[in-house]
Amino acid sequence: FLSQTVTGNFANVIHGLNANHLTDQVIQRSKRMILDTLGVGLLGTSTEVYHKVKQYSKIYSSDISSTIWGHLDFRLPPLYAAFVNGVAVHSMDFDDTWHPATHPSGAVLPAVIALSEAFPQKKKISGLDLLVAFNVGIEVQGRLLRFSNEARNIPKRFHPPTVVGTMGSAAACAKLLALDQAKCKNALAIAASYAGAPLANAATQTKPLHIGNAAKHGLEAACLASQDLQGNKQILDMESGMGAFYTDYSPQSLPTLQSYAWLLDQQDVAIKRFPAHLGTHWVADAASSARRKLVESSDHMLPLDKIEKVIVKVPEVKYVNRPNANSEHEARHSFQFVACSALLDGSMSVQSFASENIHRPALRELLCKTQLEHPADNKPSFESLYCEVTVVLQDGNMISDRCDTFYGHWRKPLEKEDLEKKFQSNASEVLPPEATEGIIETVYNLEKVKDCSILSMFLSGQSARALSEKLRLL
Amino acid sequence: MVYLTLQKSQKILASSRQVHKTAAHVVARSAPEETVTSSFASFIHAVRPEHLTKTVLYRSKRMILDSIGVGLMGSTTPVFDIALQYCRELYSSVAVSSVYGRPGMKLSPTLAAFTNGVATHSMDFDDTWHPATHPSGAVLPALLAASQMLPPSTKPNGLDFLLAFNVGLEVQGRLMHFSTEAHNIPKRFHPPSVVGTMGSAAATAKLLSLSMTQCAHALGIAASLAGAPMANAATQAKPLHIGNATRLGFEAALLAARGMEANPVILDDIPGCSGFSAFYSVYHPKPLTTPGDHHEFLLEKQDIAFKRFPAHLGMHWVVDAALSVRNLFINYAGSFSPSLIRTIVLKIPVSKYINRPFPSSEHQARHSFQFNACTALLDGEVGLSSFTESSIHRQELRELLDKVVVEHPEDNVANFDKMYGEVALLLHSGDVLTGKCDTFYGHWRKPLSRESLLKKFRSNASHVFPEEKVETIITMVDNLENMSDSSQLACSL
Numbered sequence: 001f002l003s004q005t006v007t008g009n010f011a012n013v014i015h016g017l018n019a020n021h022l023t024d025q026v027i028q029r030s031k032r033m034i035l036d037t038l039g040v041g042l043l044g045t046s047t048e049v050y051h052k053v054k055q056y057s058k059i060y061s062s063d064i065s066s067t068i069w070g071h072l073d074f075r076l077p078p079l080y081a082a083f084v085n086g087v088a089v090h091s092m093d094f095d096d097t098w099h100p101a102t103h104p105s106g107a108v109l110p111a112v113i114a115l116s117e118a119f120p121q122k123k124k125i126s127g128l129d130l131l132v133a134f135n136v137g138i139e140v141q142g143r144l145l146r147f148s149n150e151a152r153n154i155p156k157r158f159h160p161p162t163v164v165g166t167m168g169s170a171a172a173c174a175k176l177l178a179l180d181q182a183k184c185k186n187a188l189a190i191a192a193s194y195a196g197a198p199l200a201n202a203a204t205q206t207k208p209l210h211i212g213n214a215a216k217h218g219l220e221a222a223c224l225a226s227q228d229l230q231g232n233k234q235i236l237d238m239e240s241g242m243g244a245f246y247t248d249y250s251p252q253s254l255p256t257l258q259s260y261a262w263l264l265d266q267q268d269v270a271i272k273r274f275p276a277h278l279g280t281h282w283v284a285d286a287a288s289s290a291r292r293k294l295v296e297s298s299d300h301m302l303p304l305d306k307i308e309k310v311i312v313k314v315p316e317v318k319y320v321n322r323p324n325a326n327s328e329h330e331a332r333h334s335f336q337f338v339a340c341s342a343l344l345d346g347s348m349s350v351q352s353f354a355s356e357n358i359h360r361p362a363l364r365e366l367l368c369k370t371q372l373e374h375p376a377d378n379k380p381s382f383e384s385l386y387c388e389v390t391v392v393l394q395d396g397n398m399i400s401d402r403c404d405t406f407y408g409h410w411r412k413p414l415e416k417e418d419l420e421k422k423f424q425s426n427a428s429e430v431l432p433p434e435a436t437e438g439i440i441e442t443v444y445n446l447e448k449v450k451d452c453s454i455l456s457m458f459l460s461g462q463s464a465r466a467l468s469e470k471l472r473l474l
Numbered sequence: 475m476v477y478l479t480l481q482k483s484q485k486i487l488a489s490s491r492q493v494h495k496t497a498a499h500v501v502a503r504s505a506p507e508e509t510v511t512s513s514f515a516s517f518i519h520a521v522r523p524e525h526l527t528k529t530v531l532y533r534s535k536r537m538i539l540d541s542i543g544v545g546l547m548g549s550t551t552p553v554f555d556i557a558l559q560y561c562r563e564l565y566s567s568v569a570v571s572s573v574y575g576r577p578g579m580k581l582s583p584t585l586a587a588f589t590n591g592v593a594t595h596s597m598d599f600d601d602t603w604h605p606a607t608h609p610s611g612a613v614l615p616a617l618l619a620a621s622q623m624l625p626p627s628t629k630p631n632g633l634d635f636l637l638a639f640n641v642g643l644e645v646q647g648r649l650m651h652f653s654t655e656a657h658n659i660p661k662r663f664h665p666p667s668v669v670g671t672m673g674s675a676a677a678t679a680k681l682l683s684l685s686m687t688q689c690a691h692a693l694g695i696a697a698s699l700a701g702a703p704m705a706n707a708a709t710q711a712k713p714l715h716i717g718n719a720t721r722l723g724f725e726a727a728l729l730a731a732r733g734m735e736a737n738p739v740i741l742d743d744i745p746g747c748s749g750f751s752a753f754y755s756v757y758h759p760k761p762l763t764t765p766g767d768h769h770e771f772l773l774e775k776q777d778i779a780f781k782r783f784p785a786h787l788g789m790h791w792v793v794d795a796a797l798s799v800r801n802l803f804i805n806y807a808g809s810f811s812p813s814l815i816r817t818i819v820l821k822i823p824v825s826k827y828i829n830r831p832f833p834s835s836e837h838q839a840r841h842s843f844q845f846n847a848c849t850a851l852l853d854g855e856v857g858l859s860s861f862t863e864s865s866i867h868r869q870e871l872r873e874l875l876d877k878v879v880v881e882h883p884e885d886n887v888a889n890f891d892k893m894y895g896e897v898a899l900l901l902h903s904g905d906v907l908t909g910k911c912d913t914f915y916g917h918w919r920k921p922l923s924r925e926s927l928l929k930k931f932r933s934n935a936s937h938v939f940p941e942e943k944v945e946t947i948i949t950m951v952d953n954l955e956n957m958s959d960s961s962q963l964a965c966s967l
Contacts (some may be wrong), residue, residue, distance in 0.1 A: 186711075206698055
């Protein structure tokens, strides 16, 4: 059927995309994203914010239940499993980032995994089903982000995962539920009424809820649509629909299903090497290089007391401009903090944000000497920004270095070994080795997995030996 | 059980407070009295039952009664069925909160709030305020559900309940005054989804006796759950806006109670990084004064409008105008004879989502000036049955709709305090008959009498309850401030 509205067109595509449309590159990239997201989520189960939402969500329990990553001791209804796991994924700001800017996987993966466990007739969902649904969720987000020029830059008003992430989750779940076109449209319409959280909660403990809620509400929208709840069939077309979240809005139809051109094929994601806002990754690389030069020229020691000033050249991004960071959430959103931390330690890690490191006197001293500058040519866009760190010494000497593309950015993607290393380091905090290896193997072979419930079983940390046997039989 | 979990978490909260001592320092350092957000938190925390005036008590009880009636009526709708089925399928435990019109059925508190909120707005029959929003539906269901959640030893009395209800209204009203945009009929975000969520968070924070800091965080968390676009108005999804407002605001308060922290200046102007201002293009936040001896509630100065039939508020003006011109016409022609009419001219304000020449669903019909005017002309009244499938698609009505022409006089502002409705019948004979309505009966300038309000409630509630039960509810709400255990109200629904 010819659909004249953008909304109808989206519904057609969500409905019509299938495994045959997936290209090799898309499969490869999405598996990397899936692995990284799982690791980041497992690590996130050790955070305070996670603990709070877990306690909260335990109010709800039912017969239908889904896995809570890293937990064998309890399960939750799919909606709350999606919520809690989503919070885990974003709890440390360690999850993937795309261009235009959003955190695509965290809004989708927890929802589709939770949903895959909740099919009433115990219907088996294959790895390929999961991959298709996952990619539908990613694709819809990317397409929506292209409807506004505002979206190309680092956000100022609404936090993108809460706008497009909710829609992506709804699309992905609609796909997994195999909803018809009309219901896909309604899923999108209903999801729009849940979308949109203001940016001001970034750098606070509430930010991780943005991803948790995006996953949860998208899933809810798809479930309500599957029960035939109806919304505005032109939700994507109208200014008073999705347009409400942008000041400039021009929706466009998706490409034809004949050999579908996925955005993930043309534009990869960035995977973070340490848990902080993406903008700080340029800073970390520039600061680490500057430190190396400094140490070389000073007898292989860092001349801390000889530092007069530290100048960090970054684009203007208000919510990451934080001269003092008092909590882990603030530290993860501070150019200044990451610059000083990288200068002191030579590199950034999960540990850089531990309380004792945030508050160490040497760091505080260095922070007092640090200032930001915003060169006119440094645009607030993850595609084009750069960072230059200059250390000015008391004797007038200056050591400087610049980073245009940090390692992990889409222009310089993480090597397979490093992606795995990150995953192992994260996942092993909560899972036994058989489970972490089981997840790696399952994700790497995802398109061949006949029943993806095995992924959920590994995620819960279930007795892995029996499962590894199962995996070998695939 | 829920309340045990809540108590346990207070202990966890105590220990986690130490970990986030530094975060607490940040809040303290920003001197609580100085931000708009903290002024709201102070108000929510410090306001007492003694601050409620007679007018405020009187008006809010009317709102509570109307809201319950409308919700009970709404429990017979398909959208309600979907919401209920959804909630029941996914959740079963900790079912302590009542569902409108389903005695014996319980759901977990936030889902009961969701379901009842959907019921309340399902037919667009609930109250409307100025600046524009549907205040009660966003607050009452959460409070009812929460009252059943609290342990027997700490059940809120009727006055506590009324106070929490008014905190929810007051916060909504104050927030709307932050933007001139809010004074007119909305175009971008549906107000209940913006301020309603915040009101629900404030009200439940009050009922649960959260600390001042927790109140601030409840608002902050709620902001991240607020905001639905207008486009879903006039669709079946619109009732979810109220359902979610009341449910998500409640969730925000529950999360805050467990120590979740958000941006402590969420209501303030934060240049370069939007807080609550994200929902408006013009935003001027103002602090609330901490209630001293008395507090001036907005409800004292600005009453609510109650609807006489289940449709968007704007429809009420054209209907009253249509009814008056209909009378003129009957005097003129002896009976209502549509064939004598050449053109029907509607003079209405500009508002896209309620300008609908040929609505095809009940939701669209409730949001159509043309439909409501013609129904009033044809039938001499607009009521529940005007929006059934058969009524919507009647031939005679379609014929009348064909004759309608819409005009937007410049002086007819899209604002519930200033708009008017005018219906002119241009007859084939050349004569013109006109009816105009500045203030419909039920508007805050011409409030429904007690008899009319009770009539509406009885008509609604009797769709699901026997007479005895209907009267019990009326009596309970009448005496709400004297109740020692306000959860009895929720139990009776």
